Amino acid sequence: TRRVRARELTLAKERGEKWPMLTSYDQYTAALFDQAGIPVLLVGDSAANNVYGHETTLPVTVDELMPLVRAVVRATKRALVVADMPFGSYEEGPTQALRTAVRFMKEGGAHAVKLEGGRTVAPQIEALTNAGIPVMAHVGFTPQREHTLGGYRVQGRGDQGDEVLADAVAVAEAGAIAVVLEMVPSDVAKKVTTEIAVPTIGIGAGPDTDAQVLVWQDMAGLRTGHMPRFVKRYADLAGALTDATKAFAEEVRSGAFPTGDHSF
Ligand code: KIV
Ligand code: NA
Numbered sequence: 001t002r003r004v005r006a007r008e009l010t011l012a013k014e015r016g017e018k019w020p021m022l023t024s025y026d027q028y029t030a031a032l033f034d035q036a037g038i039p040v041l042l043v044g045d046s047a048a049n050n051v052y053g054h055e056t057t058l059p060v061t062v063d064e065l066m067p068l069v070r071a072v073v074r075a076t077k078r079a080l081v082v083a084d085m086p087f088g089s090y091e092e093g094p095t096q097a098l099r100t101a102v103r104f105m106k107e108g109g110a111h112a113v114k115l116e117g118g119r120t121v122a123p124q125i126e127a128l129t130n131a132g133i134p135v136m137a138h139v140g141f142t143p144q145r146e147h148t149l150g151g152y153r154v155q156g157r158g159d160q161g162d163e164v165l166a167d168a169v170a171v172a173e174a175g176a177i178a179v180v181l182e183m184v185p186s187d188v189a190k191k192v193t194t195e196i197a198v199p200t201i202g203i204g205a206g207p208d209t210d211a212q213v214l215v216w217q218d219m220a221g222l223r224t225g226h227m228p229r230f231v232k233r234y235a236d237l238a239g240a241l242t243d244a245t246k247a248f249a250e251e252v253r254s255g256a257f258p259t260g261d262h263s264f
Contacts (some may be wrong), residue, residue: 001077001078001088001159001180001211002038002078003077003079003080003111004078004079005080006080006112006134007116008037008179009039009040009082009176009178009199009211010041010197010198010199012199012210013198013199013232014050015198016135018199018210018211018212019039019040019189019199019210019211019212020038020039020211020212021038021039021040021041021211021212021213022038022041022042022065022213022214022215022216022219023040023041023042023043023044023046023047023050023202023213023214023215023216024041024042024043024072024216025044025050025068025072026068026071026072026073026075026087027044027071027072027074027075029076029216030071030072030075030076030199031075031076033076033079033216034075034078034079034253035052037047037080038079039078039080040079040080040082040211041072041079041080041081042081042083042084042114042136042213042229043065043068043072043081043083043084043110044057044067044084045060045065045082045085045086045087045145046116047060047064047065047068047088048060048086048125048217050065050215050223051068051215052064053260054144054189056142056143056260057086057087057144058087058144058222059246060086060087060147060162061086061089061105062085062086062089062103063070063078064102065084065086065104066084066103066104066107066108066232067110069083069104069108069109069229070083070107070108070109073108073109073110073111074109074147079113080112080114081109081111081115082110082111082112082113082114082136083104083105083108083110083112083114084113084114084115085097085100085101085104085113085114085115085186086144087144087217090115090121090124091121093123093124094124094126094127094128094197095127095177097115097121097124097127097128097132100113100217101113101131101135102131102135105133109193109245110126110133112133112134112135112177113128113133113134113135113136114135114136114137114138114180115135115137115138115173116137116138116139116142116143116144116145116184117137117138117139117167118137118139118157118163118164118166118167118168118170118171119166119167119170119171120174120213121137121171122171122174123172123174123219124199125137125171126174126175127169127176128175129174129176130175133184134177134199135175135176135177136177136178136179136180136244137168137172137176137178137179137180138154138166138179138180138182139167139171139179139180139181139182140164140180140181140182140183140184140205141153141154141182141183141184141204142182143182143185152183152228153183154157154183154184155182155183155184156185156188157232161184161185161187161188161191164184164188164192165191165192165195168181168195168196168200169193169195169196169209171196172196172197174196177198178198178199178200178201178210178211179192179196179198179201180200180201180202180203180213181200181201181202181203181205181209182202182204183204183205184204184205184255185206185226186205186206186207186208187206188200188205189202189205189206189208189209190206190208193209193210194207199211201213203230204210204228204229205230214230214231214232215231217237218231218233218253219231219232219233219234219235220233220234220236221233221236221237221238221239222237222238222239222241223238224238236263
């Protein structure tokens with residue numbers, strides 16, 4: 001087996017083959033998703049929420065993401081592992097972006113990086129691409145900008161659809177290997193998907209993008225409580241883990257565990 005390359009994702013688009021992407025932040029899920037045939041794994045800055053327990057993605061740092069990237073890379077053989085550049089690690093310009101991205105490639109062993117933004121971050125994408133670092137872009141709703149976007153809201157409704165399209169075209173022209181489209185109307189996502197040559201990866205962007213991504217804890221039902229509309233739960237890991245935990249606790253209290261079988 002060898003690693004998936006960005007070029008294969010574009011060839012899949014040309015053949016009309018859709019592909020799945022998931023987040024991963026640890027060795028067990030990374031190995032499992034890799035063996036299940038997920039071609040691209042994202043060590044998202046959503047680790048802020050899903051690993052570190054923050055309310056938003058803003059607080060997580062490069063130093064906090066780095067060991068997670070290393071774990072996911074070590075645990076996979078085939079998946080292309082993308083390191084998400086956190087808030088504050090690339091906005092100053094191409095020089096800062098390059099410094100951060102080089103760390104993720106060198107120390108983290110990542111195969112690509114991702115950053116949020118459209119036309120305004122095109123210079124960063126171009127600089128990284130020129131340096132040999134594949135970059136995934138992320139337009140539409142960009143969680144790192146939630147304070148200026150007015151919270152979790154669909155982007156690109158009505159006339160604003162052209163803004164999303166202009167952002168996607170700009171990042172593709174700057175060299176992005178793929179573009180995440182988050183919370184945009186389906187018709188806008190469809191238009192973007194036909195207008196750019198590289199794959200679009202939807203999350204809350206309807207059925208017509210080239211790929212789909214979800215946060216794994218949402219997909220597998222480990223996270224409970226209010227869920228965005230774009231999430232589909234394919235399992236109830238929270239329920240399964242709660243049941244296992246209660247059974248263990250109960251057996252310890254009753255003395256049913258351990259028995260001679262578990263003892264030396
Ligand atoms: O950090 C993340 O999980 C993401 C994906 C949802 C695209 O950016
Ligand atoms: Na992210």
